[in-house]
Amino acid sequence: MSKDASRRKFIRQSAAVAAGSALLTALPGSLRAGAGFAPSDQLNIGLIGCRNRGFDVLREHLAAGGVNCVALCDVDENVLNQRSAELQEKHGQKPTLYKDFRKLLDDKQVDAVIIGTPDHWHCLPAVYACEAGKDVYVEKPLANTIAECDLMAAAAKRYNRVVQVGQQQRSGRVWNDVMAYLKSGELGALRKTDIWANFNYGAGTQKVPDSGVPAGVDYEMWLGPAPERPFNQARFHGSWRHFWAYGGGLMTDWGVHLLDMAFWAKEITTPPPTVLAFGDNRGREDMARETFLTMSVVFPFDGYTIQWNHNGGIQKGPFNRNYGLAFICDKGTLVANREGWEVIPEWDGEAKADKTARKTFEETNNQSSLNHARNFIACVKDRKTPACPIETGRAVAVATHMANIAARTGAYRLDWDAAKGRFAHSKAANQLVRPDYRSPWKLPNV
Missing domain, CATH: 3.40.50.720 (NAD(P)-binding Rossmann-like Domain)
Structure with missing residues (x-):
């Protein structure tokens, strides 16, 4: 057919x-x-x-x-x-x-x-x-x-x-509780959200030479619209996400999950207008990857800032969590990941007391995927x-792609023109907005 x-x-x-x-x-x-x-x-x-x-x-x-x-x-x-x-x-x-x-x-x-x-x-x-x-x-x-x-x-x-x-x-108890608490006003205004994702697998996988296609695999169909390239096990099952033709590394893998929570907290439903990003691949040269080993990204909004940092090849991070979000508010910071959340109060120097109550919740029955x-x-x-x-998924996916594009092109800062569906003042960045499908595959018209 x-x-x-x-x-x-x-x-x-x-x-x-x-x-x-x-x-x-x-x-x-x-x-x-x-x-x-x-x-x-x-x-x-x-x-x-x-x-x-x-x-x-x-x-x-x-x-x-x-x-x-x-x-x-x-x-x-x-x-x-x-x-x-x-x-x-x-x-x-x-x-x-x-x-x-x-x-x-x-x-x-x-x-x-x-x-x-x-x-x-x-x-x-x-x-x-x-x-x-x-x-x-x-x-x-x-x-x-x-x-x-x-x-x-x-x-x-x-x-x-x-x-x-x-x-x-979006269907998990932890995150619905977090959103309810943030929006209750107990912590005051949300100013900024810091996000981090540190995973060993983010360094890529061990380099191996190109090889023959395994028996039973339709590699031509696996590539599909992606550029033609010899088979390599390091670009195949499980590790494809470290190569630009197939995925976007930690930024798109964990970025969509965690950025989604930072967007949800402020009811952001569209891609950000601006991104500032830097990515680095120095270190772990023994590993096969094209996506960034380390990355720092800022999404500035009006009255609200989201900051992202990731490190491949390590498994620890702030607040003794290898991944998570810190929602920084006037009266305290709410720190959360899938395992639970806690409130760290701000100190009131005049009253010599915490500005809000300390709270802790541990998730013992995570059924978000089932829900x-x-x-x-x-x-x-x-x-x-x-x-x-789909529009919720689109907003955060586009944000992660904006970050990767800014870092890949060395632009560091890019401004997104939502009406035109393109970046302002960057030909190099705009060349990465639309995929160049390999024949005979074509991007459909809808």
Whole structure:
């Protein structure tokens, strides 16, 4: 099946669906009333990208209940067969197996898809899924470039699809409690948020020479729209995120999760107007990577500043947490990560007392991923806005790409023109806004 033929088929399907009522258009096939179906029926899900995070997300959806996995797609037959066997053994489900996501999207029994591929493969499956009338759970970051983020948001809107972005902290108890406390006024005004992310894996993986493609792997399909490059295990499973063609390093991997909380605290829903960034790759030259080993970023807003720092190759950080956020307020600082949060009071010199109460909360039952799956399933059925809609995912993904672009080009400061979808006064930066897809893949028009 050619790419153009497949796309035309998607368009025909979308047109046919659009001819029905608005409700029937919105609801997935197996959830529509009539023909023996009720709105409470099982949701049929297909998974695109089965090796790691994608399958973890599928497990959460299965645990949430009300879900059948009817299709799996992966370019690695070894992964595909392993995951299929697990589904049959543990869940009694026998999904149809695909190595080409377009064929999965052509499967009429699939109501919704989970996209757990490397970042460079988020955009096309998501856009074509929306076009085919299927709802989407897409892992973070939303996409690997700014233009792809914009395109995915446009597709979700045009085709009226529910899209949940895998920023599951939005569904976690810790972060909802943090937001409620910050907005209660107990700490006064929020001035600044400091963010840090220190992870050993951020240094990359050990360098190895190029080698032959492993048996069962469709490497041409794995590359997809990315530039042609010889196979190398250090750029493949698990470590692809350290290379610009496929991912954005710690900045996009953990940046979207943590920046999302800094945005949420101030109800920021659009990309920042300005970024200042510096990235460095000196050190750990034995490791394979293109993305930055260390990075410092500032996002200045009106009356509020977000500052980000990351260090690959270490596993400790401020407040004895290797990652987290410090929300700096007038009366105290709230420090948080997924394990819990605490309030460190400011000292009132005149009153010789703390300005606020010291508080501590430890998370003992983190179910954010499960809650996020439950939320997506519910929203597919009732057509409500999910916990992390596509515009929320877009705002923080674009911010992380802005930071990487500023550091990669040496511009250090970039100003974003949201109306034009481009940077002001930087030709080099604007060349990195839109991906240069390798033929025959093309960035669709929506």
